[in-house]
Amino acid sequence: MDLHGITREQKQLAAAVSMLLFIISLFLKWQTFGPISGSGADLGSWPLVLLIALAAGGIMAADALGMDLPLRRLNPTAVATYLMSLLVFYVLVFLFAIDGIAYGVWLALIFSVVGLLLTFSVYREETR
Amino acid sequence: MSRFGALERTEILAAVLGGLWCGSLFLPWFAGAGPDGDLTGAGVIDSWWLPLVLVAVASGLQLLDALSIDGFGALPVPAISTFLMPAGLLYTGLFLLAGDELMYGAWTALGLSAAAVVFSAMAWIIDRRG
Numbered sequence: 001m002d003l004h005g006i007t008r009e010q011k012q013l014a015a016a017v018s019m020l021l022f023i024i025s026l027f028l029k030w031q032t033f034g035p036i037s038g039s040g041a042d043l044g045s046w047p048l049v050l051l052i053a054l055a056a057g058g059i060m061a062a063d064a065l066g067m068d069l070p071l072r073r074l075n076p077t078a079v080a081t082y083l084m085s086l087l088v089f090y091v092l093v094f095l096f097a098i099d100g101i102a103y104g105v106w107l108a109l110i111f112s113v114v115g116l117l118l119t120f121s122v123y124r125e126e127t128r
Numbered sequence: 129m130s131r132f133g134a135l136e137r138t139e140i141l142a143a144v145l146g147g148l149w150c151g152s153l154f155l156p157w158f159a160g161a162g163p164d165g166d167l168t169g170a171g172v173i174d175s176w177w178l179p180l181v182l183v184a185v186a187s188g189l190q191l192l193d194a195l196s197i198d199g200f201g202a203l204p205v206p207a208i209s210t211f212l213m214p215a216g217l218l219y220t221g222l223f224l225l226a227g228d229e230l231m232y233g234a235w236t237a238l239g240l241s242a243a244a245v246v247f248s249a250m251a252w253i254i255d256r257r258g
Contacts, residue, residue, distance in 0.1 A: 044226025085211070086218055089178075093219065096175035 008125060011118045012064035015080070018115035019057025022087060023050060025111055028104030030094070040094075040104055049090050056083035060119060077123045084116040132194065135206070135254045139194040142209065142247035146187030149216045149240040150180055155233025157223065169237055172223050179219040183241075186212035186248065206252040213248040216241040 006014075026040035026049065040046055059080040062069055069076050091109045095101065132140070153176060156166035170176040186209040193205040220237045224230065 043222075045222035048221060048225055082211070086214065089182075089215055089218060090222070093173065093175045093178055093222075096178060097173040 008122055009064040011122050012060045012077075015084075015115045015118040015122070016057040016061035016064070018111045018118065019053045019060070019084075022108055022111040022115065023053050023057075025104050025108040026050065028107060029102040030104040030108075031098050031100050032102045033100040037102065040108060043094070049087065052083050052086055052090075056080045056087070056115070056119075059083075075123075075126070077119060077126055081116065081119045081123050084112060084119055087112040088116055135251055136194040138247055138251040138254060139190040139206065139209075142213070142244050142251055143187040143191035143194070145240050145244035145247060146183045146190070146213060146216065149220075149237055149244055150184055150187070152233055152237040152240055153180060155236060156231045157234040157237070158227050159229040159231050166231060169220070169223070169233060172227075176219075179215045182212045182215040183244070186215075187244075190248070190251065204255075206248070206255040210245075210248045210252040213241075213245050217245050 026046055028039060029037050030040045030042075031038045040049075056079075059069060059071075059076050063076045063080075071079060088109070091105065091112055095105055095109060098105065153169035155168060157169045157172065158167040160166060170180075189203075189205045190209045216237075220234070220241050224234055224238060227234070
């Protein structure tokens with residue numbers, strides 16, 4: 001498989017899809033403790049993370065589709081990379097803290113890291 | 129005349145604010161929520177050390193960059209610190225949104241982390257302008 005053949009737009013759209021999958025993973029099982037289980041959306045702060053993921057994915061999708069973003073002098077890819085790094089940080093905070101980790105946390109980690117790597121790859125191409 | 133330029137002064141300020149945020153983790157954040165009374169920012173979750181390490185690294189780098197004569201050479205300290213510093217703001221914001229009966233420690237942490245992020249970004253902007 002030749003990863004170098006992937007275009008910039010394909011990477012951006014894949015990053016946007018990763019954010020969508022990250023949002024879905026928020027509603028999957030994050031913790032099981034005996035008969036009790038909880039999702040990422042049971043954490044009180046999940047709307048903040050949802051907004052960050054929507055913004056990061058939306059920026060990537062809009063940029064891939066050639067839409068003008070009202071970010072003035074800010075580089076849209078840099079902003080999206082930054083936001084996705086916050087998502088990775090968020091998942092890591094709970095990964096290190098939760099007892100009885102379930103598959104939802106691992107999926108959230110995978111999708112946030114994949115999104116970050118794809119976006120960072122686009123950013124590196126732009127700044128090279 | 130001060131031996132520090134605008135970049136160094138801003139970096140020192142951001143580093144001090146970041147250091148104070150690390151200290152504010154040990155102030156009471158939530159009233160009556162802990163086993164022995166009030167709950168501190170470090171008692172909220174077991175992974176409290178993760179944002180502490182990130183903010184401490186960001187603050188330490190900025191302080192060393194400001195105080196050393198040649199800085200860190202090729203290492204873009206203001207950019208790295210601007211990238212790491214929001215970890216404290218996000219950590220504080222997450223628990224402010226989720227918690228009830230907030231105490232002064234939580235608001236202090238919010239103010240300090242927000243100010244540290246602003247001054248780190250200012251240092252980065254000054255550094256980019258040269």
